Amino acid sequence: MADDKDIQKTEEEYRPTEYDYRHTEDARSDMPFIVLGVMVFVALMLGATVANRGLGKFRSKPALELPRDAKRCIRDTAFMRSNHMKLLNDWRDAVVRGEVRKEKIPRRDATGKVVKDAAGKTVYQTIERSLTKTCLRCHDNPKAFCDRCHVYAGVTRPGGSLKCFHCHIMPNPRPRAGR
Amino acid sequence: MDRGKRNFLKIAGLTGAGAYVGFVGAEAIGNKPGKAKKKLALVIDTRKCKGDCPDCIAACHREHNVPEEHNPNFKGPPVRSSQGIKWIWLSTFGGAFHEQVNEHTGRRKDPLVVLCNHCDNPPCTRVCPTKATWKRESDGIVTIDMHRCIGCRFCMAACPYGSRSFNFHDPRKNLKAVRPGFPTRTIGVVEKCNFCAERLGEGLLPACVEACTKKAMSFGDLKDKDSPASVALRSAYAITRKPALGTGPEVYYIL
Amino acid sequence: MLEKALTGSKGYFAWIFALLVVIGVGFGTYLYQLNEGLGITGLNRDVSWGLYIAQFTFLVGVAASAVMVVLPYYLHDYKEFGKLTLLGEFLAIPACLMCMLFIVVDMGRPDRVVYVFLHPTPNSIMFWDTVVLSGYLGLNLVIGWTTLSAESKGVAPPRWVKPLIYLSIPWAVSIHTVTAFLYQGLPGRGFWMTAIMAPRFLASAFAAGPSFLILMVLLVRRFTRFDPGDVALRKLGQIVTYAMFVSVFFFLMEVFTVFYSAIPEHKHHFWYLFVGGPWWLVGAMWLFVALAVIGLVILVNPRTRNNIPTLAVGAACVFVASWLEKGLGLVIGGFTPNPFGKYTVYTPTLPEVTIAVAIWCIGFLILTVLYKIATGVKQERAIG
Numbered sequence: 001m002a003d004d005k006d007i008q009k010t011e012e013e014y015r016p017t018e019y020d021y022r023h024t025e026d027a028r029s030d031m032p033f034i035v036l037g038v039m040v041f042v043a044l045m046l047g048a049t050v051a052n053r054g055l056g057k058f059r060s061k062p063a064l065e066l067p068r069d070a071k072r073c074i075r076d077t078a079f080m081r082s083n084h085m086k087l088l089n090d091w092r093d094a095v096v097r098g099e100v101r102k103e104k105i106p107r108r109d110a111t112g113k114v115v116k117d118a119a120g121k122t123v124y125q126t127i128e129r130s131l132t133k134t135c136l137r138c139h140d141n142p143k144a145f146c147d148r149c150h151v152y153a154g155v156t157r158p159g160g161s162l163k164c165f166h167c168h169i170m171p172n173p174r175p176r177a178g179r
Numbered sequence: 180m181d182r183g184k185r186n187f188l189k190i191a192g193l194t195g196a197g198a199y200v201g202f203v204g205a206e207a208i209g210n211k212p213g214k215a216k217k218k219l220a221l222v223i224d225t226r227k228c229k230g231d232c233p234d235c236i237a238a239c240h241r242e243h244n245v246p247e248e249h250n251p252n253f254k255g256p257p258v259r260s261s262q263g264i265k266w267i268w269l270s271t272f273g274g275a276f277h278e279q280v281n282e283h284t285g286r287r288k289d290p291l292v293v294l295c296n297h298c299d300n301p302p303c304t305r306v307c308p309t310k311a312t313w314k315r316e317s318d319g320i321v322t323i324d325m326h327r328c329i330g331c332r333f334c335m336a337a338c339p340y341g342s343r344s345f346n347f348h349d350p351r352k353n354l355k356a357v358r359p360g361f362p363t364r365t366i367g368v369v370e371k372c373n374f375c376a377e378r379l380g381e382g383l384l385p386a387c388v389e390a391c392t393k394k395a396m397s398f399g400d401l402k403d404k405d406s407p408a409s410v411a412l413r414s415a416y417a418i419t420r421k422p423a424l425g426t427g428p429e430v431y432y433i434l
Numbered sequence: 435m436l437e438k439a440l441t442g443s444k445g446y447f448a449w450i451f452a453l454l455v456v457i458g459v460g461f462g463t464y465l466y467q468l469n470e471g472l473g474i475t476g477l478n479r480d481v482s483w484g485l486y487i488a489q490f491t492f493l494v495g496v497a498a499s500a501v502m503v504v505l506p507y508y509l510h511d512y513k514e515f516g517k518l519t520l521l522g523e524f525l526a527i528p529a530c531l532m533c534m535l536f537i538v539v540d541m542g543r544p545d546r547v548v549y550v551f552l553h554p555t556p557n558s559i560m561f562w563d564t565v566v567l568s569g570y571l572g573l574n575l576v577i578g579w580t581t582l583s584a585e586s587k588g589v590a591p592p593r594w595v596k597p598l599i600y601l602s603i604p605w606a607v608s609i610h611t612v613t614a615f616l617y618q619g620l621p622g623r624g625f626w627m628t629a630i631m632a633p634r635f636l637a638s639a640f641a642a643g644p645s646f647l648i649l650m651v652l653l654v655r656r657f658t659r660f661d662p663g664d665v666a667l668r669k670l671g672q673i674v675t676y677a678m679f680v681s682v683f684f685f686l687m688e689v690f691t692v693f694y695s696a697i698p699e700h701k702h703h704f705w706y707l708f709v710g711g712p713w714w715l716v717g718a719m720w721l722f723v724a725l726a727v728i729g730l731v732i733l734v735n736p737r738t739r740n741n742i743p744t745l746a747v748g749a750a751c752v753f754v755a756s757w758l759e760k761g762l763g764l765v766i767g768g769f770t771p772n773p774f775g776k777y778t779v780y781t782p783t784l785p786e787v788t789i790a791v792a793i794w795c796i797g798f799l800i801l802t803v804l805y806k807i808a809t810g811v812k813q814e815r816a817i818g
Contacts, residue, residue: 096322096324096326097324099315099317101380132359132362163365166363166365166366167325167362167363167364167365168362169357169359169362169363171359202554203554203556206553206554206555259478261479261480261778262473262477262479263479265479270774273775274774274775274776275774277774277775278699302620302621302622305557305558306558306559306560306619307555307558307560308550308555308558308560308564309546309549309550309553309555310553310555311549327546327549327553328542329541329543329544329547329549329550330472330541330542330546331537331540331541331542331560332482332540332542333558333560333616335479335482336482336483336617336620336623336769337620337621338622339620339621339773340622340773341479341480341773341774344479345472345477345479345482345542346542347472347473347477347478348470348471348473349471366542367471367472367541367542367543368542368543369542421622424621425621426621
């Protein structure tokens, strides 16, 4: 254990015992570490790519199972493709926090066009903001729709399931032709 | 790093911090709880309920997918009963009203039904750091947003009635059968009785009230003089648990 | 300055490696907890906070105690603490980080931690605790790093640091006050329902923190040439003595209030901790009493307090006693009995203890690195 006399040590006694790298001109000793680091980086990157089911499969689009009978969604496809999670979050907050369950949306015909009445005014219909009661009524097999696309897009790991369905209960898919 | 970049980072940091303070202020002002329009209450007549049938508990737990405490099919680490989930359950008189116990109350052997009291002034909602639990302005139900809960369990420490449970395990592992109509919960969130808000929305009575064959439970809005709960409270003397704490429980017991 | 942490003796790297091994094991255990849920801990419906939150509470105190060296030096110009302030500030940094880690591992949904900031809730004490704790961490990082880099360049610290240092003094008090408010504002928890909870927290923190600093200084001068001096150590010993006296006095005030009023709901918690609980808890609580008494006997006697080896023993007694009281008894005792008057025994499990130990090791790792840098710079300056 040190005591008071340490404070009074002279310059000579304070000479650092360890080798100080800042005084070296030669950085070659760091080379193995640099190579090792690069190798670890490459291995991790390759590993992630391979784990994502290999390089070749990236271009094959997922075969999504679309609803059998329903032809129209509550919004158009482009909107749903990019905004479905925002819509679901808005619904969630509206129902759970705002206690507003119903929503009025424009009625669409079989081609997806908004229906107008004789006076040219948009015709509305009321739907329930509900993942299980509205979305999953048509998309009755989320494993072949939500999960497949999420895995393709790399937001869910292969074989994993969406967090929604940790709580919300998946419906039993209805039998359909060609399956 | 030159001085310009440093100063830029400093100014950006300070601006961000200032904007956040404004955001917090706006959140604080915008979230003042209003007065509940309805005052939903449950009156339990312990002269009729002797705590000897499982009807209300079974109905509630089936309705809300409340997991069994010991599922023989459960795979994984064993679930201790102290880590189980309870929405409505039985307590001794001394447990629920232990400030009321004297040497003669020992005669009162019948268990009591206990559940969340849906307090007028709930301490659990006061402490929540993410506004995941609050008292609904429309009907006074103390509710939880399961999507928002971070599982800090501050509300469990704040509740003086032990009414809140935490999902120590994946609840689906402990469910024998899942009822499709109501979501299960997920690992790591807090849950409790919701006064069957989902059934009330459809014009139904809470599952426990409906299931009670002894007609021992009266449910309704205390602001409505003719609701079953108001009528029951006029007919007999009723007490609440721990009234001295000022929480204003809305579950009443007729003794 | 960071490069100072990359050179060192074999012993230094062996220590770092040992810490990393424990941290690795703890991290693996945490992944297991993430997967299985908090069911792998001893926590339950009745004792819903345990070891993790207790460590958090204790470490907030250690973090706040930096003020005990900063205040005498900057407000009272007590020169002897000149070499000590940086060690105090650098102790607060890992303590704050450990607090945050203990909060995160206690959370059921750590993936949602950002909600605390996205949905700020000023009526929740937890929100304020997050604010003051991150603020305190930031203050100490900025103050410590700026003063040290100024020292390594051989110039005076920039003038804007002074106001920050003055701000850090009340801020330190605030972090432990707010932490006490987490507990003392809850209705129906008799053990915590006491207005002197915050003063008690501060007193025990100002005993535990400086006693830990004494032990750290002794280690620092054992392994480096840097020495803040015996005078500073003895002054720290005096601070610990007063703080521990106040802390024990406050505890006895609680005992009087609870047992003279004889209100069962307040009494039962003490009974559980000191008589009725499991053997390890009752043992720990009586060990707390014994260590508090031994520590005070050593510290109150000027001869043993001023003799450095016995001072170290006294400091260790105080530190362990405070940990037993706050890092173990406070949380468990408050939750038992539960609101139904039922006694549910909480026993920390092996995975839970492993995770807690690993977080302590993360703290020690950061502390080691920071102290390595600080002593390196200070030694260099001493050479001139």
